[in-house]
Amino acid sequence: MDLAYTPEEEEFRARLRAWLTRTLPLLPPKPSPDDWPARRAYDLGWQRRLYDAGYAHVHWDASPTVRLIFLEETERAGAPYVGANFVGLLHAGPTIAAEGTPAQRERWLEPILKGEEVWCQGFSEPDAGSDLASLRTRARRDGDVYRVTGSKIWTSHAEVADWCELLVRTDPDAPRHQGITWLAMPMDAPGVTVRPLRTLAGSAEFAEVFLDDVPVPVANRVGAENDGWRVTMVTLSFERGTAFAGEVVACRRVLAELAREAHGNGRWDDPALRRRLGRLEAEFRALWRLVQWNVGEATENGVPGAGGSVFKLRYSHARQQLYDATADVLGDAALDLDRPWVLERLSSLSYTIAAGTSQIQRTIVAQRVLGLPKGR
């Protein structure tokens, strides 16, 4: 895989950089982290600008190098993060592109790219997180609809989502991996109740979702009935393999800022801290190489492979270590929620849990990447 940048790609970089320089000053101020409707409007507004300028499709069908340039330049310029568009743009959309029918691709992909619709992910249940195949939310076929009853938990952005990539059990008698189906559920369907959950950092970023006889058209099923586990693996490989790519660039920027702050406040004189930041620099450089690998693989094969778990495992730990280091550099100021990095430090705890815990990733790496035998 050749990841060198060609002159044409460097031209793309220059065009994008110029566009970002012109466009970023026109953006409205960033909304408060607690104001989800405002955050939705802000994130969709940014996506619409990308669409109008011809950059919205980059995550999906550009060459790996163009995708990497896009991530580097948007982060370098301080452009907004995908935010509420995370699920739609980075794993529901790519799943529909890979597994959906032409009609489904036509219905759902363009509104995601245009910043018109927000998606959330209804996979986890109270007793089915790491052991996702034990999910119990039931869907019963009733003519042209499935009637869905059950509950989901930890559903990020559920409050402001239009659609949910939903896993349901369609055959309770089948072996547990074989009775599952992947549906696109409209969040405004009758019988959907969203109850926000407050995080340690104070924001209601995710929710419980209760489903009471919710009608979901059979036409919204992605993949065959009872073949949802396979479709889910496609979704998870995008979520773990490529969805956090942009955040690696952001972490490298934070690390550079942290070193500057340490120089400024005298903490740089501590050799142990310098060693720690040096190790993190090496780790994030290695992670960027893994991003290049995964983005290349996703472009070549349509879907990233199990190597995405290697990235997810290392990235989520490196992120925690980075934000722990911010506390050492900030000292007492690390208790002040209004200081930069403090909220990110609190939320970095969740990264080794979300999108599959580190223990689960280790098992996947052991079995599917290293080919070690399955334990009992």
Ligand SMILES: Cc1cc2nc3c(=O)[nH]c(=O)nc-3n(C[C@H](O)[C@H](O)[C@H](O)COP(=O)(O)OP(=O)(O)OC[C@H]3O[C@@H](n4cnc5c(N)ncnc54)[C@H](O)[C@@H]3O)c2cc1C
């Ligand atoms: C910030 C955040 C956002 C999230 N957003 C979403 C979302 O939008 N949609 C969604 O569907 N879910 C979401 N989740 C849920 C997330 O995917 C689950 O929390 C995760 O899969 C773990 O499941 P659990 O919480 O049920 O923990 P459990 O599965 O109960 O695990 C508890 C502990 O036991 C360990 N464990 C369990 N089984 C094994 C095993 N076989 N081997 C070794 N160790 C094991 C786990 O690693 C963990 O440490 C989110 C979570 C977080 C933190």
